[in-house]
Amino acid sequence: MSSSEIRAGDDLLLFLDSKRTFLVKVKKDESFHTHKGYVSFNDVIGRPFGGTVKSSLDVDFILFKPTLSDYLRKMRHATQVIYPKDTALIVNYSNIGPGSRVVEAGTGSGVLTSALAHYVRPTGKVYSYEARTERIEKARKNIERTGLMAFIELKEGDVTQRIDEENVDAVILDLATPWLVVPLADQALTVGGSFLSFSPTIEQTVKTTTALTENAFVNVETVECILRRIKVKEGQTRPETLMIGHTGYITRARKIQQTKLP
Amino acid sequence: MSSSEIRAGDDLLLFLDSKRTFLVKVKKDESFHTHKGYVSFNDVIGRPFGGTVKSSLDVDFILFKPTLSDYLRKMRHATQVIYPKDTALIVNYSNIGPGSRVVEAGTGSGVLTSALAHYVRPTGKVYSYEARTERIEKARKNIERTGLMAFIELKEGDVTQRIDEENVDAVILDLATPWLVVPLADQALTVGGSFLSFSPTIEQTVKTTTALTENAFVNVETVECILRRIKVKEGQTRPETLMIGHTGYITRARKIQQTKLP
């Protein structure tokens, strides 16, 4: 099938092993250098995705068409990005899907923004707010590579001060003071809509929970996802020695009744 | 908005608190009995979703429009169903989204089937195999309530013996002997497609991992998600005393190269 044939201009994931992968753009007459030798793109063009190519040091690289996860993992970021385990729970708990309208803040590097856009396609929209101007352009570059920009509106603004949208299905926060957003989230959400917040510290979680119970929210719950990687091999099976012990807490809630707008 | 007004025939979630909710169908002149008194549906009809109603014992119930999560939580099931934490990771790791074509087995009660269908809408499809005939009709009833049947094909069959589809984006397994499915999953998957398997025991995980590494798969990884619920309240914050300590391991892998069909 022609669509599975690699062409100049395509994005490509060069895969050596689970921990060593490279996301590159295929360019005629150029090559990509690794510690295992260089890969000549002319050797790659015309091959099928999923096949292999040999580097100049005779090492095999698998040629994968990048998935969304690959793009997200390779996004440039200034600060800590959200992990797949937490993105997964946020998406699940928020009840969003194709067609959902979502307010998200802060945009950060655009990792969570892209993931949300992936799931609300093709008829939904992610309204992503970021207060720091310089971050927005960086996020835009990251997101454009994923091809999901059509489902995202990047907005400069501080969601503790202003949320333009109404009747959205979910408000999803990854910022320092989520409790200050709760009254505006209440106004922006449709009845039954989901509030989700990710915070590294327990004190943030307590303040957010208190704000939610003082506003029109029920079903206020906080969880933490501890992900253990298991080294699986006959006779040597055991959880990995080093692990990420904590990323953050996820607090969720469900909005009740219509908010009386002043 | 008229769509937010409750009418006879609507599904309704009566919400008392996070642990006590009731999924009912609104029927004119009838009522629903709980340990906190009965709710007369005639009192409910015409009210907005997200509002409240008083039971005969003067207890407030919130009137929610059910979400997919509500339907999944209330599905009738004969055996252990998959938890949201595991569904969330399976969806995330599989890279599926709107438009994806997925093979799933076994159908079981239809919980995972429905969740997958929710995300591949409106142009994707879930081909769900179940070997036990009597289960299929029960799953169909569960799924029909969610309104997602249009995106699902329920198939009677044993995926260790036969998978009809080709070039699917993901093969997702929750059955006793996933390692026996690996060769057929290899043939069914598109290059770069995702293999996902959920298993309660470590021995199943070892056998599945061995089978994957002996077939055309790379990036073979196993994780376990430990979800901790936190009781958050100023001055009393702590993880909950009792928790679900284990549900199962999730093994994932990525298919390389075209399989030569015989």
Add this chain to the structure above:
Amino acid sequence: MSSSEIRAGDDLLLFLDSKRTFLVKVKKDESFHTHKGYVSFNDVIGRPFGGTVKSSLDVDFILFKPTLSDYLRKMRHATQVIYPKDTALIVNYSNIGPGSRVVEAGTGSGVLTSALAHYVRPTGKVYSYEARTERIEKARKNIERTGLMAFIELKEGDVTQRIDEENVDAVILDLATPWLVVPLADQALTVGGSFLSFSPTIEQTVKTTTALTENAFVNVETVECILRRIKVKEGQTRPETLMIGHTGYITRARKIQQTKLP
């Protein structure tokens, strides 16, 4: 060996399986009734510890000489008692051993008191404070059964107000407001001595940590021990489904320099 022969007046652990054990006193001409029939003590007297006896329903019970763990597990208690996993860490972190002098509060049911006494034998002492008079006599009964009373001094008193001892090797707390004890613990401890506190909530832990860093303590650390039980059986190995998700946090610190007593 005569010491391994069971005699009237001995304590005895009747062991059916890991979850069903009975701690009894052997009495001539009497019997002990269980849901698996009764055991006649006359059948038991003269048998060796570690042997078995048949109940009236022909069920085998193993005849164990009780260990300290057996006594601790069977102690009568009004409130939550400390778990072996937490006792184990407290003993290890406190650096106590034979000969150590330890201040402990509150006595509670005497479980932790007995465990500490077990390790400071034969030349050390546990000074155990309890503010509620009625608890002291109950604890005394529990402790007397273990035979460890000679190494314990039960004291009525509130350690936020008064600690009589000086130059003790460790101060070990399991009470509601450990941060209020920190200044007196500082005075009671020998230089290099260990402060240990067990608290269920994170807010208690934060207050205690703050108090320690404001007094003469270094090496202030908080840990939580999550114990997973594994069901081990060829082909069915997996962590247990239900687990204790949280008991409490353990905060420890080490005292520096001599405190100037006023």
Add this chain to the structure above:
Amino acid sequence: MSSSEIRAGDDLLLFLDSKRTFLVKVKKDESFHTHKGYVSFNDVIGRPFGGTVKSSLDVDFILFKPTLSDYLRKMRHATQVIYPKDTALIVNYSNIGPGSRVVEAGTGSGVLTSALAHYVRPTGKVYSYEARTERIEKARKNIERTGLMAFIELKEGDVTQRIDEENVDAVILDLATPWLVVPLADQALTVGGSFLSFSPTIEQTVKTTTALTENAFVNVETVECILRRIKVKEGQTRPETLMIGHTGYITRARKIQQTKLP
């Protein structure tokens, strides 16, 4: 008190912070160099333990009398040593205390050996077997520094082939093939005595459990201790980001009935 005054020849723990400590021997006219300047021992001699000294770069070091934990943490070791969390559970589960007689294997670097000796003092004994001759002398040096050698007998030998002792209170194993030791452990243990084994992999645990249930053991249980360090600070409280995810499984069992020696 003169015993708290530091003298030439004393062991000393120079404490900068929880992660930077140095275990040294005080030598007249000599000094100890660190990245924070050197400490002149002549400045140290005559000061009290628990006081401080300034380095040549004017940095304060606290002067602690080393505890057993300090010695164990600083022991030289060729291979992975057992962590305090696991030592703590092994000691607790084994029911040992002052006066207990314990068989341990392999000696390794002597960390667990020393910890066990600490608790069986002053009348008990640890019989520690090591099959590799070169390890024994290294372990001896480590142990001698702790002052616990009087309570330990280091023995060269392979416990899968021979255990000399009888009627011991506990057999404690940290070696590659614990299941091969089970029949000899059965013969060496007193009735009601404790079998304890620490193994990194699940396959070792399964084999050991099978061997125990086929010999004269009951109460066979396996646990894993997951220790989480919490960063506690008002407004910034959270579990630490990086953690040790796995060290090993602890399997325990209790011996029943007299073994018929051939």
